[in-house]
Amino acid sequence: MKRLYGIIGDPIEHTLSPDMHQFWYHQDHVAHHYHVFHVTKDQLETAVQGIKALGISGCNVTIPHKVAIIPFLDDLDDEARMLGAVNTVVNQNGKLIGYNTDGLGFLKSLEHHQKEHLPDHPKVLVIGAGGAGQAIALTMAKYGASCVDITNRTIEKAVKLSRSCQAFCESNGISLTEAENGLEKYDVIVNATSIGLSEHDSLIPIPIENSKSSAIFVDIIYNFETKWLRLAKQQGKRTLDGLPMLIFQGAISYKHWLGHLPKLNGIDAFLRNKLEERHA
Ligand code: NDP
Structure with missing residues (x-):
């Protein structure tokens, strides 16, 4: 029918x-x-x-x-x-x-495309605490991440979200500066903000330089390859877009x-x- x-x-x-x-x-x-x-x-x-x-x-x-x-x-x-x-x-x-299905969609896409590079219990940084950031942070926390830290322009939202994630794993709501200075800690770094959504957007969610060489950069924007993802690729990082x-x-x-x-x-x-x- x-x-x-x-x-x-x-x-x-x-x-x-x-x-x-x-x-x-x-x-x-x-x-x-x-x-x-x-x-x-x-x-x-x-x-x-x-x-x-x-x-x-x-x-x-x-x-x-x-x-x-x-x-x-x-x-x-x-x-x-x-x-x-x-x-x-x-x-x-x-x-x-x-x-x-947003959170599981994110997790499955990461497992499918980065399977061999993804540690069993990754340490994850989620940038953004809006609807998508919440789904990603909570799902990664529930399904096996050893740590999920969240940073957001409005830090109160990051702290609130980290309290919910603490039911499943270590989680901290941190400032952008703290995230940038501690970037080396993370296996997976996710942009879940709308920074970069306009093709002419010159902003990036966080500088890439302090990350470890094996870090996976994910930008959930899917309309085109964002400047941030392009920069990460140029610096030899593994990347995944939002499609x-x-x-x-x-x-x-x-x-x-x-x-x-x-x-x-x-x-x-x-x-x-x-x-x-x-x-x-
Ligand atoms: P929300 O409006 O719920 O959240 C927006 C987030 O972006 C908030 O964390 C907000 O911070 C942050 N933000 C917005 N503008 C700025 C800025 N100028 N500087 C710093 N932070 C900023 O949107 P969603 O969570 O639904 O969507 C976020 C992104 O994810 C969008 O680009 C959307 O296209 C994409 N997306 C992709 C999906 C996919 O399947 N690939 C699914 C869903 C969304 P603050 O809290 O301070 O306002």
Whole structure:
């Protein structure tokens, strides 16, 4: 049977999710459709009622609704409850269940692309304590990091997040200067801020110089290679951009909806082509 899925957010016009999910529907020979729903903050409650009323099978949730949608859902899974945010909704026979695949998407992308270079219990620095930073820090803490330190422009948010991470491993909320001076400590250094999101952004989240030679630099921005990642590469570091995280979080959503993971071959090149077309 043909099913309808989609994504709700504001702004939403630049999302790659429809391209990704339609690619997988095609690969799986199913005729489902993935639609972009532009939903403003004041429309959220009625939009969620609409998912039930229209029999939409599921949707992804993006900025600014990941936290605000929770009171309108019937239940949450453990990851969404831990993260206090939802990026995937499953319509289970009229009951809306919230999931969060951002953190596990990040972890799986790191394991997939840096498997042989990733220590068993890495020491991780997360720069940024917004929605993505929280998902990454808590997931890395829960799933095996020996230490997760967090730095953020608004340091209070980093300290608060580190207190939650302390349930799983050593964790400190630190200033940017402390992070920069102690950069040698970390196996994985993640930019989860929006610094670099504009192609003309000359800022970088943290200088690279003090890091150890084996450190892995991850920038979760996926629209293009950021200046920070380019600099890290030039200095001989291992790097990973944000497209694999986008793909893995999408693949885990797909599994919640359709019961199996999509095949991952071909999707990275397909989406990079889409991004190139957009920038041409
Ligand atoms: P939020 O708005 O929740 O958080 C933004 C973060 O960036 C905060 O930590 C904020 O600090 C920091 N920040 C913003 N501007 C500056 C600045 N000028 N200087 C220093 N810090 C700054 O956004 P998200 O967490 O949802 O998204 C963050 C980034 O991650 C975006 O670039 C987004 O595109 C990307 N992303 C990628 C995903 C993927 O699948 N690859 C998934 C989700 C997000 P403060 O707290 O002080 O405001």
